[in-house]
Amino acid sequence: MSRQSIAAILLAGFTALASAQGTLKIGEVNSYKVQPAFLEPYKKGMELAVEEINAAGGVNGRKIQLITRDDNGTPGDAVRAAEELVSREQVDVLAGGFLSNIGLALADFAKQKKFFYLASEPLTDKIVWGNGNKYTFRLRPSTYMQSAMLAPEAAKLKKKRWAVVYPNYEYGQSSVATFKQLLKAAQPDVEFVAEQAPPLGKLDAGSVVQALADAKPDAIFNVLFGADLAKFVREGNTRGLFQGREVVSMLTGEPEYLDPLKDETPNGWIVTGYPWYGIQTPEHKAFFLAYHRKYNDYPRLGSVVGYTTIKSIAAGVAKAKSSETEKLIAAFRGLTIDTPFGKATYRAEDHQSTMGAYVGKTKNDKGKGTMVDYVYLDGAKYQPTNDEVKKLRPAN
Template sequence: MRCLAWASAFLLSVCSLGLQAKEVIKVGEINSYKTIPAFLEPYKKGIELAVEEVNAKGGIHGKTLEVIMRDDGGTQSNAIREAQTLVQRDKVDLLAGSFLSHIALAIADFADKKNVFFLAGEPLTDKITWEKGNERTFRLRDSTYMKVAMLIDDAVALNKKRWALVYPNYEYGQSAAETFKKMMKERQPDIEFVTEQATPFNKIDAGSTVQALADAKPEAIFNVLFSTDLTKFVRAGNTRQLFKDVEVVSLLTGEPEYLDPLGEDTPKGWIVTGYPWYAIDTPEHNAFLKAYQDKFNDYPRLGSIVGYMMVQSLAAGLEKANSTKTEDLVNAFKGLEHMSPLGAIQYRAIDHQSTMGAYVGRLDVKDGKGVMVDIRYVNGADVQPSDEEVRRLRPQP
């Protein structure tokens, strides 16, 4: 009898644990936290705020949302090892995250082979939705192509013939440079690219890079550097007066993560993409800003928005699918729409890219801090290629 009683109790316990497990939806999130802390610490806060809000409203069909975070150490091998652990040991329902483009591509390939849904939050590589796109991977943030397209009208309007390029020498930087050259050649056939400086990521020799650019005597510079490379480049450029009488068009530089460290050294007049949180006045963003400041006693960075919107997208997709099965999530995300702090966004069915946009403006210095002025929001839907072009670029199922 005691054995029967014990067995009954054991079975009840197992059943209870099974029911309890089903009440939690687990998201395995992988990112380069130690490699890119300026972006990913605010990103983590954005995730925390969004998860708290989702669960405070009753979760997803009554189930609690949980995000399990892992650091990839900035390498593909670590990222795949963490993905395997999350899927096999932690039994996550889906994967999300990633920052560096080459790592995101590795996780996307893993997710495809293992039949796991993957929402890439931050990586900008075009390959993740085009050449190496797969059925199980979607991407939130505006892509490299979209970022460059946001700036092309401004770059053409400068009417400069001699251009130099400087970019980090990995997939994102290389892609941004090639896309810029292609778009500019189409709009301004007589353009000349007098030099290209491809620098090792996070290891720039700023003095040599600035000197090489100066020696080429460009009329304008297209810059793709970010993080500590950007800070070193700008300060070396200011010291050697590289930017005097030279126009600069720059990706990402208006994001607080990279703009704030420059302070008074912020180069005035650069045309940039970014996130001027202090100048956005919409009901959706005001609500996000208040909630973020109330919780963290700090202002949001672009990472904060990406982390927050990524969880918003996951919640909307899970709600629509009413399931954690990969095929159901894939179907739910195709054409998925939801509101965000940056307005309504949609995930295109044809390439799994969201229509998240960004702000474009010029840099200035106010009260010793770098800011964006003359801002305008560019909807991601307005800078995406046609369906015909996407079908040419992306393998069709």
């Protein structure tokens, strides 16, 4: 064997050793300034997971370094931030995204660059179906999954005339389209008599509430969140929109959005959410105690998502024994992870995690918004079949 061959072998060995002992860089892009209610707890959840993993020796001997960037709530800024993380910071993987339109932009970036991306939060179905690609996986329950959890509860109400209200961008459009489809299948005589779709963050609550009231629906499906939700609830309470009407509402039970309502919290809305104060499973207790010890605060749903994002990446890298993109993709297909809600699996068919959600009802408990009568629904039971996914998702 020549000296050059021996040198090449030694160099390869040293490179592999350096990689194993080096830093695992996670590049994360999110709308921290625009959506602080969710993303401040989310970042704390990520930092807790990084601390726990590094204290235990890292992943395959590599300590995690988390590098975050703010996308200012715009897809263009998100893609520029991702490019800077990949080219300048030389991160090993990308994660993040809150708004669905930004998640789609980051997923397309991952496809173009052939780079692994874990979409932690964006909910649109397109991320794993219509615009799905081999480089993108998604953690949170999708708009389809959450609609599929809520639609049976809506059908039980036996209300014929429904109105819908949603923010007019990808998440809202996707949520309402799926809810309509699933409710119509469960209750063929249902009618959708009004639709209000204000721009995200620019709700004219008075006109929206009045338009819904004028349509005289029997029930309302709402997917507004954040400041828009607070304005909608306040104006709806003032004008009596919710009196004698059932409301089914996606995300409203999450403490990020329920807590600010305080004494304006409506009673009896059917919601998806996170009743952190009542979950008694061992895995959630351990997470809650660790989070409370570090921050002297209770977790929000963002905390769970951020924590599980980092834990997912660590589990994938450990299984792959590498952070190289193709090996990581192979490891993530069928990867089972531990979450504060129990075990979840990233489906090989569409790269969607089976992490579920809690469904229950809102209650105004002495001026504080809470969830009652809640149950955890396993996300694996609220997804299309493999054959259906093949029709929805491009081959790759």
